[in-house]
Amino acid sequence: MSQGTLIGIDQLVLGTTTSCDLLDLNGDVAIPTGTAITSELLSRIKRANIIGLIAGRSDFVSSHVFPNRPSLEVISSRISEMQWRSGIARSISRETEKFGRDVLARTFSDLPGNKLPDIQTLELVVEKVLHDIELMRTPPLPVQGSSYHVFLDSLIDDSIDMAALMGWHLRMMDAPEDVIHGACLGALLHDTGMFLIPEFILEKPDSLKRAEIREIHKHPYLGSRALSPLNDRIPKIARDIILMHHECEDGNGYPLKRSGDEIPQYVHLSHIIDDYTALVSPRPHRTAVTPHRAIKCLVRDSGRSYNREVLKGFVNRTGMYPQGSAVILSSNEVGVVIGAGNGGLFTPEVDVYFSRHHHFSLTPQRIDLGKDRFRYIQRVMR
Numbered sequence: 001m002s003q004g005t006l007i008g009i010d011q012l013v014l015g016t017t018t019s020c021d022l023l024d025l026n027g028d029v030a031i032p033t034g035t036a037i038t039s040e041l042l043s044r045i046k047r048a049n050i051i052g053l054i055a056g057r058s059d060f061v062s063s064h065v066f067p068n069r070p071s072l073e074v075i076s077s078r079i080s081e082m083q084w085r086s087g088i089a090r091s092i093s094r095e096t097e098k099f100g101r102d103v104l105a106r107t108f109s110d111l112p113g114n115k116l117p118d119i120q121t122l123e124l125v126v127e128k129v130l131h132d133i134e135l136m137r138t139p140p141l142p143v144q145g146s147s148y149h150v151f152l153d154s155l156i157d158d159s160i161d162m163a164a165l166m167g168w169h170l171r172m173m174d175a176p177e178d179v180i181h182g183a184c185l186g187a188l189l190h191d192t193g194m195f196l197i198p199e200f201i202l203e204k205p206d207s208l209k210r211a212e213i214r215e216i217h218k219h220p221y222l223g224s225r226a227l228s229p230l231n232d233r234i235p236k237i238a239r240d241i242i243l244m245h246h247e248c249e250d251g252n253g254y255p256l257k258r259s260g261d262e263i264p265q266y267v268h269l270s271h272i273i274d275d276y277t278a279l280v281s282p283r284p285h286r287t288a289v290t291p292h293r294a295i296k297c298l299v300r301d302s303g304r305s306y307n308r309e310v311l312k313g314f315v316n317r318t319g320m321y322p323q324g325s326a327v328i329l330s331s332n333e334v335g336v337v338i339g340a341g342n343g344g345l346f347t348p349e350v351d352v353y354f355s356r357h358h359h360f361s362l363t364p365q366r367i368d369l370g371k372d373r374f375r376y377i378q379r380v381m382r
């Protein structure tokens, strides 16, 4: 048995933090250093029938919590920096991102002058995106990270993100390659019609009038009409996505007001991915929503905007805490979600960066929350 002081559970004082590891009677760490003693933790311990723990020090409970803890902004920026450096955060390559942006900017700026998109070059973007996501086990993260001053710029990046996510999800669903290619092309071009709407409406800082919203709702139709001379070169799946990506399960979408089975399955998926992408991306008037919160928003609208089954599949493949989410654990440690653990969507694998000395560590400790008896996700950071 390990050396140390045997303590009773009643000695764990609510609202304090452990100042050393508390071991179970087998000598395994049951409650790590820095864990906040919460009522939830105490009831978990009771449920686990633990009557005593071994503390390495007699003054095992400290009443102050992380005196040197940096601000959440500092933690957030350090984590995203480390994610990129360590290769945990996976997205399409910078090269594909730049190429896609250039091609789409050219495509959309030529449209009002009636110059048709160069499908061959767009296909090249599709190829590059699909190549980049080939070996990813978790969905690619959005390419954008900075804020946008111009709404239309965010739409270009959204289209690239949507293509990457469409490709990734359809691959996971074992869709045939031609379907994947067509859906990616559809994602790149889905908001073509937005670039035909007067810019003063799109870039308006205040809320839109009804007539202006009606104008915006025309964009799926405007896009389809503008691209119709290329109908024999754009696969049907792409054309469906361009025309119907705002149709809803309950028939309250636009422009056709189709519902349920009248909307093809992959179009249902495109609606989900389009909204998810928009939520996790910053806009000129708001910051990005965390992937976790975005998924919660989608789930809230299940059965109304989104087809239940298709959304269920999307959430199952993404996870409730998608890869890259920065989370604060019940132990007050800060970590980054790596992917679904053995326990499923609510208990993912997390790389913990916050060392027990309250400093960041560049070599994170990987924990599978499905196997951890006491740590759980307390909240997700913005």
Ligand SMILES: [Fe+2]
Residues within 6 Å of the ligand: 190, 191, 219, 245, 246
């Ligand atoms: Fe749209």
Ligand SMILES: [Fe+2]
Residues within 6 Å of the ligand: 158, 190, 191, 274
């Ligand atoms: Fe969109």
